[in-house]
Amino acid sequence: MAARTAPFSRFEFMIAWRYLRARRAEGGVSTMTWISLIGIALGVAALIATLAVRAGFRDEFVSTIVGSNPQITVYSAPTEVVEGSGVYSRLIRDFEARTERIKKIPGVVSAAPAIRGQAMVSFGDRSNVADVYGLALSDLKNIPNIAHSDEAQGNIDDLGQGIALGVGMARDLGVTVGDTVKLISPSGAKTPFGTSPRVNAYKVVYIFSAGRYDIDQTRLYMPFKEAQSYFNREGGADEIDVDVADPDNVADWEPAISDASGKGTLIWTWKDASGSFLRALTIEDNVMFVILAILVLIASMNITSGLIMLVKNKGRDIGILRTMGLSQGSIMRVFFLCGAFTGVIGTVAGLALGVLFALNIDSIMGFVNWINGGPAWDPSIRGIYQLPAKLQPWDVLKAVGLALSLSFVVTIFPARRAARMDPVEALRYE
Template sequence: MTWISLIGITLAVAALIITLAVRAGFRNEFVDTILGSNAHVTVYSSIYVEDGDTSREIKDFDVWADALRAVPGVTRAAPLVRGQVMGSFRGSNAAVDVYGISYDDLLTIPRVGQNPDEAWGDISRFSDGIAIGSGVARELGVAVGDKIKLISPEGAKTAFGTSPRVSSYEVVYVFTAGRYDIDKTRAYLTFSEAQKYFNRQGAADEIEVMIEHPEKVDDIAMHLLTAVGDRGMVWTWRDASGSFLRALDIEDNVMFVILAILVTVATLNIISGLIMLVKNKGRDIGILRTIGLTQGSVMRVFFICGAFTGIVGTVFGVALGALFAMYIDNIMSFVNYLNGGGAWDPSIRGIYALPAELRLVDVLKAVSLSLGLSFIVTIFPARKAARMNPVEALRYE
């Protein structure tokens, strides 16, 4: 029974630590790819009427960008032109989300221009062509140096209507940002070229704002609105991904509760073992009590027996869980090998690998839960042993 209790506590604590580490790693990786590839705050214009047509174009985008850069905490404000087109190369087609941005601003995007997971080509040649995500390159079957066609239904306006616009661009840079959905659709053109291609002469679609402390984006949002005036509107990264992050928080809490129940069940085995021990040692307890051992001393003996099982199981569980979290990549590679590939599908999970981040606070939570439950459940059989009547224990001896 002691060995069963020990193994149960070890596995339960390890499962709790592994789960908390994976959830923390997944959340941090997800947030890092959001902040590393997208704007912290997107500033755009409300709808207005111009020449009888509604529009959201920002004509004075330079003025807006300068005003946003002046807000304390803002590190960058970059005008953007955005549009969705179809990319084509030798009969292969893919949906492409095109961002028109200046070269200097492209270099400041962490997961694209500064520190991508992988990159091919020369980003300094950005003005000569187009930069695309690795997913776009894979779907179209292109490499650096190839020319892809961008096809937009909103082309040149003629007397006979709007004709599709088809332009070819050399692929000069291919990047992997770490997010499957971004790498599969994202492409960058120079700001001036995107203005021509999407008929945005002298205008931008939005202003991409990066701030010093993204986690405090809600505090700075009102200041950004004030800077651009009544026509401005903002969309933060929390607005875009807040529901997913809240779902992760709920899932974290639920998983902790479920695994806490698992730890509780494992520690209950200590009660079974101690009750059997008390039954088997009834004669010894009676002799010790008759020679002067106090109830408190008997209780401490059996409490130490049960608590020691919980302590050893917790130590082994922490070691097992920490090793699993630290070598998660090797373990997932082995699982992928056994599964014949496809054990981790980035198209479903959004990121390319199962991350794990071992945090001290998570380990302490698991240790506190395990030791606390182990000590609590040990008290009851220990009290039963301490209260045993020595006369009754030795009646039939």
């Protein structure tokens, strides 16, 4: 009767390791082992690299949104300017009182009245359409990506003497700090003969990069009071821009802000504006994970092929080991360890490759750009200027856990086949 041994004893590891180091005459087994190992390593590396790039893209996308735009925007419902006139306006007349009430809400970092409008910017024979934001200088300094831009030119403190432009717009117009541009609005001065376009000249005192292509191409800031005058908003504000302590849970502040703003308040958050895109990213992340998981599964299936060949080649050894007293459980564990070794080594190699890829994404993209003969990453399509990567522990654990789980599961069938082999049949023709 076969003697019972402790599971995964030292001799079981020793036998399994010797079987993995196949002799030259058994090159087929060795080749299958290498194919399995390389396949798992590449699958795990691709999974980790993809998850890191997706996480980095999402993080960069969100940070440029909340770092350049208000997280919560408070509007006013249309109200009749004069009772019975039939003329309605969304202008917030009591913006100062509303702003002060909102600032007192716990968790509100900042609240600022703003003017919003569109105008055409002209310099020489070039022109562009701008989204104009009227903000006080102290409020503009609270926008991180604008006030602390890495590619800033000029001095933001000079906003009272001119305007601020996005770097993309400045490049298209060919302007630099100190140049004077014309701002043209169709809704200008009201005269007995109708509304005439308003054309004002402003000095460019600050050029910024918000980290987003669309913002840099269209955004223009001017002083709040100047914007009130330019867009005929005297005595009012178009909106109140609010930032909170936790942008991810921005909905938690909506009830309090609505109460503080009073009746007729409309609230629009950054998630309302970009929520559909973020949901699309989540769906794409899940689909990519499933696709790459299938690739890892295919690579893991090579372990099964290699182990079946190994069991067939080691039939004589299995018969001898069984007659020496090894139990079916011991035989099963020996061949399970053969497959597990391949899975573990491949997973570790893939982990190292994936982490190296994520940490050196800038160098890799530089090489790709060199091969491509130009930028392979188009910010006008993707919104941000570079392909980022962000390693997250949970993503790495998911990739490693998936690879190890699949590697262990696929070894069970050939290991059980080896354990059930009849030693008499195995040694009959030896």
